[in-house]
Amino acid sequence: MTDTIFPDVPTLGERARAALGRRNLVFVGLMGAGKSAIGRMVAGQLGLPFVDTDVEIERVSRMTISELFAAYGEDEFRALETRVIKRLLKSGPRVVSTGGGAFINEKTRRQIEKGGISLWLNADLDVLWERVNKRDHRPLLKTENPKKTLEDLMQKRYPVYALADISVVSRDVRKEIIANEVLAAIIDHTAKAASKND
Ligand SMILES: Nc1ncnc2c1ncn2[C@@H]1O[C@H](COP(=O)(O)OP(=O)(O)O)[C@@H](O)[C@H]1O
Numbered sequence: 001m002t003d004t005i006f007p008d009v010p011t012l013g014e015r016a017r018a019a020l021g022r023r024n025l026v027f028v029g030l031m032g033a034g035k036s037a038i039g040r041m042v043a044g045q046l047g048l049p050f051v052d053t054d055v056e057i058e059r060v061s062r063m064t065i066s067e068l069f070a071a072y073g074e075d076e077f078r079a080l081e082t083r084v085i086k087r088l089l090k091s092g093p094r095v096v097s098t099g100g101g102a103f104i105n106e107k108t109r110r111q112i113e114k115g116g117i118s119l120w121l122n123a124d125l126d127v128l129w130e131r132v133n134k135r136d137h138r139p140l141l142k143t144e145n146p147k148k149t150l151e152d153l154m155q156k157r158y159p160v161y162a163l164a165d166i167s168v169v170s171r172d173v174r175k176e177i178i179a180n181e182v183l184a185a186i187i188d189h190t191a192k193a194a195s196k197n198d
């Protein structure tokens with residue numbers, strides 16, 4: 001409707017796409033923050049390809065994340081994750097949603113810093129818990145007290161996620177609202193970076 005009345009006014013998605021240029025957009029944050037769901041939605045609005053690193057890891061290994069953890073352990077999973085992300089970031093621009101531990105790994109974080117704009121979806125414990133407790137495919141949460149495990153991971157990881165270029169609060173509102181806030185944050189970040197270079 002708006003497009004018909006104001007045909008030349010770019011949409012939020014088009015403005016964010018122009019701001020991103022040739023860079024990848026990389027979602028980081030804890031399990032349940034919405035990286036996979038919001039990442040896919042944002043990619044659609046930007047008109048860019050979307051890839052979820054966990055899905056890509058499962059595709060190349062022909063195993064589920066749980067099977068990989070069980071068969072080879074977390075260290076091997078991280079090594080595979082680093083290799084997959086390095087490859088994905090080489091041929092952008094695309095939207096990449098990482099698994100929650102990717103940005104915590106120093107080697108992977110350096111690749112992300114080099115290969116694109118990182119965006120932290122920052123959510124509080126209750127929001128995360130509400131979302132993750134509905135499914136049991138996350139091996140790190142198969143503990144006696146998964147909510148406490150999630151809380152411990154928050155304590156350890158949040159200072160590292162805070163190193164991301166952009167952060168957006170992921171909360172209990174419709175996904176479209178968060179996706180639009182992500183697009184606005186990309187535009188804002190690029191404008192600030194440009195004015196710093198003036
Ligand atoms: N804003 C939101 N409102 C409601 N549900 C959401 C929202 N964001 C994500 N979800 C849901 O929460 C669950 C976890 O999201 P997901 O994207 O898998 O998180 P992550 O990839 O960060 O672990 C999914 O079922 C997803 O659809």
Ligand SMILES: O=C(O)C1=C[C@@H](OP(=O)(O)O)[C@@H](O)[C@H](O)C1
Nearest residue numbers: 030031032054099100101138139
């Ligand atoms: O936080 C983590 O270390 C992990 C998060 C998961 O991805 P999501 O954050 O998409 O759930 C997945 O990569 C794996 O279970 C390990």
Ligand SMILES: [Mg+2]
Nearest residue numbers: 035036098099
């Ligand atoms: Mg995910």
